Amino acid sequence: METKKFVYWQEGNIWVGYLEEHPDYWTQGESVEKLKENLRELYQ
Numbered sequence: 001m002e003t004k005k006f007v008y009w010q011e012g013n014i015w016v017g018y019l020e021e022h023p024d025y026w027t028q029g030e031s032v033e034k035l036k037e038n039l040r041e042l043y044q
Helices: 032-043
Strands: 006-011 014-019 026-029
Touching: 006 032, 014 032, 026 032
Parallel strands: none
Antiparallel strands: 006 014, 014 026
């Protein structure tokens, strides 16, 4: 599996983040785990 770096932070109850290679494409999740899942889907 290829490793990708991402940037993330919490805004209220939501975690927001994006892949370093694609900073224009943000996603969010109710937990860090959900955010990571969404980032994986975004990458695919």
